[in-house]
Amino acid sequence: MQHDEIELARQQLASVDDPLGLMLGIFVNAPNAFAVCDAKGHALVVNQAFLKLFGSAPPPQYSILDDELVAARGITPLIHRAFAGESVRTPTFWYDPAQNGIVAVERARRVAIAITFFPIRDTFGVVSHVGMAYQDTTDEAEARDRLRQIIDLVPMHIYARDHAGHFLLANQMTLAALNLKPEQLEGHTLLELTDSYPLTEGRLQEEREVMDSGRMKLVAEDVVNVAGKPPRVFYTMLVPYLAAGEGGQAVLVISLDITERRALEAQLRQSQKMDSIGRLAGGVAHDFNNLLTAILGFADLVKAGLAADSAVRTDVEEIERAALRAAELTRQLLAFSRQQVMALKVVNLNEVIVNMDRMLRRLISEDIELQTRTSSALPSILVDTGQIEQILMNLVVNARDAMPDGGKLTIETCAVDLDASYATTHEEVVPGLHVMLAVSDTGKGMDKATQARIFDPFFTTKEKGKGTGLGLSTVFGIVKQSSGHIWVYSEADKGTTFKVYFPITIAAADALVASAPAELAKVCATILVVEDEPQLVKLMVRILTGAGYHVLAAHNGTQALALSAQFAGNIDLLLTDVIMPQMSGKQLAAALAPQRPALKVLYVSGYTDNSIVHHGILDAGVAFLQKPFSFDTLSRKVREVLES
Numbered sequence: 148m149q150h151d152e153i154e155l156a157r158q159q160l161a162s163v164d165d166p167l168g169l170m171l172g173i174f175v176n177a178p179n180a181f182a183v184c185d186a187k188g189h190a191l192v193v194n195q196a197f198l199k200l201f202g203s204a205p206p207p208q209y210s211i212l213d214d215e216l217v218a219a220r221g222i223t224p225l226i227h228r229a230f231a232g233e234s235v236r237t238p239t240f241w242y243d244p245a246q247n248g249i250v251a252v253e254r255a256r257r258v259a260i261a262i263t264f265f266p267i268r269d270t271f272g273v274v275s276h277v278g279m280a281y282q283d284t285t286d287e288a289e290a291r292d293r294l295r296q297i298i299d300l301v302p303m304h305i306y307a308r309d310h311a312g313h314f315l316l317a318n319q320m321t322l323a324a325l326n327l328k329p330e331q332l333e334g335h336t337l338l339e340l341t342d343s344y345p346l347t348e349g350r351l352q353e354e355r356e357v358m359d360s361g362r363m364k365l366v367a368e369d370v371v372n373v374a375g376k377p378p379r380v381f382y383t384m385l386v387p388y389l390a391a392g393e394g395g396q397a398v399l400v401i402s403l404d405i406t407e408r409r410a411l412e413a414q415l416r417q418s419q420k421m422d423s424i425g426r427l428a429g430g431v432a433h434d435f436n437n438l439l440t441a442i443l444g445f446a447d448l449v450k451a452g453l454a455a456d457s458a459v460r461t462d463v464e465e466i467e468r469a470a471l472r473a474a475e476l477t478r479q480l481l482a483f484s485r486q487q488v489m490a491l492k493v494v495n496l497n498e499v500i501v502n503m504d505r506m507l508r509r510l511i512s513e514d515i516e517l518q519t520r521t522s523s524a525l526p527s528i529l530v531d532t533g534q535i536e537q538i539l540m541n542l543v544v545n546a547r548d549a550m551p552d553g554g555k556l557t558i559e560t561c562a563v564d565l566d567a568s569y570a571t572t573h574e575e576v577v578p579g580l581h582v583m584l585a586v587s588d589t590g591k592g593m594d595k596a597t598q599a600r601i602f603d604p605f606f607t608t609k610e611k612g613k614g615t616g617l618g619l620s621t622v623f624g625i626v627k628q629s630s631g632h633i634w635v636y637s638e639a640d641k642g643t644t645f646k647v648y649f650p651i652t653i654a655a656a657d658a659l660v661a662s663a664p665a666e667l668a669k670v671c672a673t674i675l676v677v678e679d680e681p682q683l684v685k686l687m688v689r690i691l692t693g694a695g696y697h698v699l700a701a702h703n704g705t706q707a708l709a710l711s712a713q714f715a716g717n718i719d720l721l722l723t724d725v726i727m728p729q730m731s732g733k734q735l736a737a738a739l740a741p742q743r744p745a746l747k748v749l750y751v752s753g754y755t756d757n758s759i760v761h762h763g764i765l766d767a768g769v770a771f772l773q774k775p776f777s778f779d780t781l782s783r784k785v786r787e788v789l790e791s
Contacts, residue, residue, distance in 0.1 A: 180281035183267065184210075186230060191276070200258065200283055222262070229264035229277045236263045238313075238334030239284050259288030291316055295329070304381070304402040307388050310358055312336040312351055315397055357385040358396040369402065380406045435473070436774035437680050442470045444686040447778035491529050496560050496582055496649075497521040499535050507543050507558075514553030522561040528582050528649045534625045541622050542586040542645050549590030549643060559585040565648065576632055580651045587644040593637040601635065622647075672719035672789045673697040677707045677735060678751075679727045687722065687781065694782050704730030704738070711739055718743055720789055725752035749788045751776070 174181060180197035182190045188210035198204060225235045239261045261284050267276040298305045298318040306317035314332045317325075322332060327340065357364050366383040381402040388399035446467045453460040500519060508517055539558075546556050563583045565576055593601065602623040622645075626633045630650055637643035674696050678684045684700050691698045699714060701707040704727060711718060721739060723732040730738075736748045751772045770788045772781065 180283070182279045182281070183276050184226075184279065185276055188226065190279075197281065200260075200281060225264055226277060229266050230274055232266050232274055234263065234265040237261055239288055240330070241288070258283055259285045304404070305400070307397050307399045308354060309397045310355055312338075312354075354385055354398040354400070357387055357398050361387045361396075363387065378406075379404055380409050437683060439470050439473055440774045440776060441680075441682040441686055443467060443776070444683075444690060444778060444781075446470065448686075448689060451778075492532055493527050494530050494532055494535065495525060495527050496535070496584060497525050499532060500539070500558060500560065503536060503539055507539065510540065510543055511547045511556060512553070515547060515550055516555045518555065518557045520557065520559045524562070525560055526562055526580070526582060526651045528651060530629050530649060531625075534629070538584070538622050538625055538647065539586075541619065545619060545645075546586060546588035546590065546643070549588050549592070554589035554642075557585070557587045559583075559587070562651075563648070576648075577650070581631075581648040582651060584647040584649070585644055587642065589642040592639045592641050592643050593635075594639050598635055598637055672785075673699065673714075673716060674720045674722055674785065675699045675701070675707060675710065675718050677701045677704065677721065677723040677727070677732070679703055679724060683724075690778050690781055691722075691785065694785075696785070703727055704735040707735055708738060711742065718746060720785065721746055721748045722785065723748065723750060725750050747788055747791070749785065 174192075175194050177194055178196060180194065180200045182193045182197055182205075184190050190205040193204050222237050225237060228235050239259050241257050241259050261282045263280040263282070265278045265280065266274040267278050269275045295316055295318060299320075301318065302320065304318070304321045304324065306321045307315040309315060313334055313336055317329065317332055322329065325332065325340070332340065353364065353366070364385040366381075366385065369381040369383040371379050371381060382405050383400060383402040386399040386401065388397045446463050450460055450463045450467075453463065500521060504519070511517060543556065543558075550556070561583050563581050565578055565581055567578045601619050603620060623633060626647055626649075632648045634646050635643065636646070674691055676684060676687050676691070676698055677700075678687065679702055681702065684702060688698050688700050699710050699718070701710050707721075707723070721736055723735055725732045727735075732748075732750050732752075736746070739746055747770070749770045749772060751774060770784070770791075772784045776784070
């Protein structure tokens with residue numbers, strides 16, 4: 148106390164008969180443990196609560212400044228500060244007599260203690276002694292331990308901090324992330340412990356606002372950057388928390404690590420975007436294919452009536468070449484939109500790579516080294532061989548373009564088991580055995596922004612006029628239609644690896660082999676053509692009539708049923724579009740089947756739906772012709788179906 152405070156105390160005690168006895172009574176009988184020590188730290192006097200707490204008085208010449216446990220807990224500087232005139236309080240800590248605690252006594256159980264050191268001044272206001280007020284916080288500490296046992300079971304980061312950022316408690320997940328024990332963390336700030344987990348002043352201010360206002364706050368995207376580790380994303384709640392026994396308000400922080408969830412959400416959004424673009428691309432390709440079919444068909448008819456040396460014939464051939472290039476683009480769009488019809492075969496991926504080796508080497512330049520590393524025991528997969536070849540060519544061309552100054556290109560195959568943990572972080576992956584195809588290059592690589600768009604149709608990083616932007620989108624569509632998965636791993640200036648996974652489906656392969664077509668037998672035919680596009684009806688009638696077939700034509704299913712009912716002769720083949728207004732091609736075939744059970748069906752379409760395919764895979768025994776088609780292609784396919 149200062150001089151004025153001492154004088155005030157003297158005046159207050161003047162009316163007391165025995166002021167010294169009163170003061171001693173207060174000290175001795177106070178409910179909290181008290182002790183007084185001198186400048187050397189020797190405990191001179193203790194009260195009854197001290198004796199009850201520790202079992203006995205400190206031994207003679209015992210100095211709290213020399214106690215190892217006190218020194219280890221950083222309490223010594225607090226005592227010096229009290230002698231300098233400050234009142235300071237220690238964090239709560241456990242005292243165990245068996246481990247050389249503050250006093251050497253025998254005691255049945257450990258206790259939790261917090262000590263307040265305060266200066267005691269003489270009549271001249273000079274600090275002559277230091278008082279020590281011991282608070283037994285065992286009940287609060289045990290309650291906190293029970294709370295910690297509960298929150299340790301919660302798979303989230305949970306901890307409490309005070310206004311200055313000191314940790315008051317933390318669950319096991321938090322301690323494990325910081326690689327600390329509770330006693331190492333509590334009572335300290337992050338800055339005192341490590342610089343690997345930076346805590347911004349803005350975040351501390353948020354916590355203080357929650358403490359001061361008493362209102363909870365949500366931090367939906369709490370990004371934590373830890374030195375040497377990828378950033379993690381947390382969903383965090385800041386909850387006001389009354390720190391019992393700790394002297395006031397605190398904040399309880401509850402953080403859920405949503406890094407993987409955010410990654411999966413991004414994958415889902417990308418998948419939904421690709422599906423939307425795919426539906427648009429499929430619709431455009433369907434309408435465009437109808438136009439190309441008419442262009443190619445009528446060009447064939449015009450060319451058939453021209454002399455070989457006719458200048459007009461040369462012009463018609465240019466029209467055909469342009470239409471065929473356009474048809475290739477529509478095929479790529481259909482592959483991307485997963486509407487390309489697949490002819491499945493049981494294939495060993497190694498054999499496809501070996502058969503394509505010479506062609507792939509012609510695709511790359513001489514300064515690119517091509518290596519193949521194929522697994523010797525590779526299971527077979529059920530895929531369309533032509534589309535697998537297209538995947539390989541597109542990935543190799545993409546790798547070549549990424550290495551303009553040369554480099555190394557590696558093609559690998561192996562069998563892998565994608566487990567449940569992999570599936571949880573990769574949207575649409577079904578755990579199980581897969582065959583992996585990896586194409587890696589040592590080229591310029593891609594940044595994250597580019598990687599996010601590489602499968603978008605018409606997106607390209609190449610110069611204008613040097614790429615259509617459909618190569619990788621075609622690969623994506625084929626892989627997805629084959630029930631596979633494709634992932635890219637790339638860093639700028641460090642190269643790129645595309646990994647494609649195809650599921651091993653033994654049962655599907657067996658079913659495909661069992662449904663192999665029978666031997667062909669030649670027959671004559673009448674053909675019922677049904678197409679809602681007038682130009683195509685006219686074209687197909689001319690082509691088939693010119694090939695010697697008897698042709699009946701209708702523009703929709705209702706007309707076709709009426710024609711069939713009126714025609715007394717035999718109808719051998721129904722040549723129908725898949726998608727038509729009012730009645731689909733499959734519905735029409737089903738309606739005609741009872742009256743004409745021997746009727747064969749050939750479907751044509753610019754794209755398909757689930758009426759004749761499942762996820763783009765043609766049903767067993769179904770004949771299909773993809774638009775656009777040429778004069779010869781239609782004639783050969785009709786003959787093939789009739790002879791089957």
